Amino acid sequence: MSGRQDRFDLRGRVALVTGAAGGVGRVTARRLAASGAAVAVTDIDKSGAVGLAKEITADGGTAIGLRLDVTRDESVSAGFATAAHHLGAPVDVLVNNAIVACPVPPRFHEAPPLLWDTDLDVIVKGAVRCAQAALPAMMARGDGVIVNVVSVNAFAFFGHPSYSAAKAAIVSLTRSLAVEYGGHGIRANAVSPGTIRTPAWDEQIARNPATFEALKQWYPLGRIGEPDDVATSICFLASDSAGWITGSVLTVDGGLTAGNALMARSVEGS
Ligand SMILES: NC(=O)c1ccc[n+]([C@@H]2O[C@H](COP(=O)([O-])OP(=O)(O)OC[C@H]3O[C@@H](n4cnc5c(N)ncnc54)[C@H](O)[C@@H]3O)[C@@H](O)[C@H]2O)c1
Structure with a gap:
């Protein structure tokens, strides 16, 4: 695209x-x-x-844009069929990424059942539906990659219990898929981002424009993440460069979950 060939080779x-x-x-x-x-x-x-998809095509790439609602079985199966038809072969790289953003989640004891239903349906069952749609063709080909986008919230509490529980569930799903389908040449991995500057934060930023500035202090690398930080990791895991990596979680969080810099400084007394 535009003469730029990214570092990972995903041709074909x-x-x-x-x-x-x-x-x-x-x-x-x-x-x-x-x-x-x-x-x-x-x-x-x-x-x-x-x-x-039009922008990607105009840039010289190959893409099709589709409405696919991960909470609807028929939408998922139709989306995979349309993708295979228009792109010339069945999907062999699946990235489970969809969420319903909830920038200001309620406290646990105040969360309506609908919030839990939505997070579990979109994040967990959505990934299950898409993986089930993708696997038969991957098994027939003896090759395929699934990358689940999880979150640091899957491993420690940073707010939003229903989202965190759903993300923890797809860490488990990632490992199940890796073990159960490794014999078919299929790899399944997860990327676990910290705070990333995306529209999911728009409502929170409108309430408090200094949110990202305040969050920065928790990150050893001194900044929050950009979408490209996550996209690069996904492309790596999708590529043959990660050919012997499966069942793993690649942490993409600027060091957030490596420890607590503020606590370390207060212990050191500085
Ligand atoms: N932004 C962050 O700080 C952050 C941190 C950790 C992990 N992540 C993860 O990164 C991924 C992307 O998050 P984002 O920040 O880009 O969110 P986003 O809100 O910008 O994008 C989410 C997209 O999912 C779509 N979506 C919602 N319901 C859907 C459905 N039923 N079917 C299909 N699509 C649906 C939305 O329309 C939206 O375009 C998510 O898995 C999220 O958990 C984000």
Whole structure:
């Protein structure tokens, strides 16, 4: 695309990204295409998905934009069938990325059941639906990659219990898939981002424009993440460069979960 060949070689791959009209998904779809993959840009937001696919195509990449609602079985199966039809082969790289953003989550004891239902349906069952749609063709080909976008919230509490529990569940799903389908040449991994500058934060930033500035202090690398930080890791895991990596979680969090810099400084007395 635009003469730029990304560092990972995904030529010949057909990738499908869920939630690809959002912050991380958009850049991931772009980077997969720049690495040579044909990309199904999918989202519940059809115009966002179609618009991005047009941009990728105009840039010299191969993409199709589709409305795919990960909470609907028929939408998922239709999306995978349409992607295979238009992109010339079944999906062999699946990126489970969609979420419903909830920038200011309620406290646990005040959370309505609908919030739990939504997070579990979109994040957990959405990933299950898409993996089940992708696996038969991957098994037939003896090759395939699934990358689940999780979160530091899967491993420690940073707020938002229902989202955190759902993300923890797909860490487990990642390991199940890796072990159960490794014999078919299929790899399954997860990326675990810390705070990433995306539209998921828009409502919170409107309330408090200094949010990212305040969050920076918790990150040993001194900044919050950008979508490209996550997209690069996804492209790596999707590529043959990660050919012997499966069942793993790649932490992409600027050092957040490596320890607590503020606590360390207070222990040192500085
Ligand atoms: N932004 C962060 O700080 C952060 C931190 C850790 C992990 N992540 C993870 O990164 C991924 C992307 O997050 P983001 O910040 O880009 O979010 P985002 O809100 O910008 O994008 C999410 C996308 O998912 C789509 N979506 C919602 N419901 C859907 C459905 N039923 N079917 C299909 N698509 C649907 C939305 O339309 C949206 O385009 C998520 O898995 C998220 O958990 C983000």
